[in-house]
Amino acid sequence: MTAQEVRLCGLLLQEHFGNVVEKVGTHLIRSGVLNLRALAHETKLPLDLVKKSLCVLVQHGMCTFGAGRRGPAGPVEYRINCEHVFHMLRYPRYIYTAKSLYGDTGELIVEEILQRGQMTMSSTVKTVADRLTHNMPEGQSMDYSEVVSVFSQLVETHFLQRCPPLASAGSSSSGAVDTPLPVATQPTEPENHPDCYKLPYINLTGQLLQSKHSSHTKKLFSGQPLCGDDGIYWQVNFQRFHLHFRDQAIISAVSCKLDQSSSEIVRTMLRMSEVTTPAHAAFTQALSANEIFRALLSSYNIARPILDQYLSLLVDDPMEFVGKTGDSGGGMYVVNLHRALANLARATLESVVQERFGSRSARIFRLLLRKRHLEQKQVEDFAMIPAKEAKDMLYKLLSENLVQLQEIPKTPDYAPSRTFYLYTVNQLPTARLLLQNCYKTVGNLIERRLYETKENKRLLEKSQRIEAILASLQATGAEAAQLTEVEEMITVPERQQLESLRHHINKLDSSENQVDETIFLLKSYINSTQASH
């Protein structure tokens, strides 16, 4: 774990779970694997707090435990899954995707499960129905069956999955997994479990009656009547969401580069191969042009010869989104997933250089990406930039580590006068470098936001108190004069200050979301290169 990643994990844990969990989590990340006693001793926190923190982390899937180095007889060891902590940055995106695919019900289901880590189907359905009923006008209520149907849809499309089962934990045995694993556990793939996407049979009674004065109590795990699915917990399948985001990125890239119709064609192709393509595949399954034509929605109005033209256009495009693998059935086409990701990452890198160093530096950068190794003179010639400026730009890029120098000796003694010095850019290491920069950026954004909030804490508290007073006054039916009097307790300059604070925090939050999009793209690219090795 790099320093920036550890810092970001710490900030995210603190934001969501408080200082205690943050301390425990950060220490565990730094140390790798630890058992309970060592962790408590080294963090100098009381043992019960450490236990609670670990429970919370395991509940949310961020910490895994298993038989330690001393085997099943030794103490249980814990480790943190950093990737999972970073997913917390992306929660709004997951929820929004669920909303766009499955409506408000889907949105609430995913939100509930994300907030609580793991939930049983029955408790999810109940809570979501509660919330929906709460927001509905008087007299209406949400039927459990509707929520259940949306839940099943989410499971069918693999957006939700069962948590992998554990053998019932003995006191010192690992929370072991169903297949015997080597020590220092690897996380079980939930997909290995055959019932991963099987819905349990639950028995929920019909509807929820809305009562106006009921206080909104949320029952969690305690005190719920058995609904027939005890012990079956569901979690969000992040990988499926990531595949969805990847598909979205490819489709929007195609629509930017070519046009709307070609992006619809690619969308159809991706949809058809959703279930048949494994997660880390480099290509989708080959689809024939006939199949694609049949699967195209009639609303797109694409005739068969037009489709063929579009497909050949896509194949010839230098971005290589679509490839042709054969001629049967009117032509067999695949979507090149890994290559598309690589191209998207490359476009991101080029855009970063352009925005930071100007378009001419970007030209040099693109040149080096394409031509691999170039000498100083060649760079000047190919980029058509005068020598002095080209040198300046190259050194700047070199100092930022975006460009590397490669030495090619003519003689074995590496004498400087007799070696070639070539400039080069390697896409993968540069992508990793930028990814670390992104993590640092998000860390900085979060810290700035915390700072801003802290600076204006007094003002924020005052405004919260006044809002509470206003709310209670309105509830008890006060007159307008009293309300205005209360409102005036905040002076105009204070209001302005609050407004600007809100504006800043909104900006910082949006920036976090958008940097996360870049993080996703770069990480997908890096993972795709690793998978193919």
Add this chain to the structure above:
Amino acid sequence: MGGKGRGIAAFTFNIESLGLTRGSMPETQRGPTPLFPQIEYKPGPLKAGEDEDYMRALKQEMRGRMKDLPFNIKPHAGKGDVEKYKEKYTREIKRIEDDIWTPDWNRLPKELKPQKKTIRRKMDTKKNAKISSKDKEELLSKLDQLEKKGDVKSDEEDEAKGEKKEVDEEGEEEEIEGEQLDEELEEENDYIASYFEDGDDYGGGSDDNMDEATY
């Protein structure tokens, strides 16, 4: 070293191969780069749109919500004698949920479960209400019997420890976690903690083969 004199840059190789001439060397650094350097190219504007606004609102809402969930663990705060008056209403307004979150213990290693010891404590306090001096005498007589049996050391320890624990817990009013209770007791006893391996099955381990002597 080599070169024409001090202060004049001299290189061991022909600089022109890198494309440099004497006059065109970049300036030397005079220290670390500034913390907030001047940027020539201002960053582009953020994406603005419905989607982004909605996601931002989601993010802020979730942040606020997570603070109120029982997953947000707060350090031990000194509890005041009387709950502040406003506490009741702030809780209601903010909808802070009580810390009643019990995870499914089947899915966690047993050592994370704090209930074992507190339950035992609770049972003991219940017993305490009924324990009278008569019972203590019974205990003592039992001890004598065991002494005669010869199985002295370990059982005496256990029994005495158990008895002491019950006696001490009578005095306790505040709810302290079982773990802290343990440590307090161990300090009060004469038994040195290091001889006692505080494993998961506290108090129930077999002491028959204790190699270390106890005094």
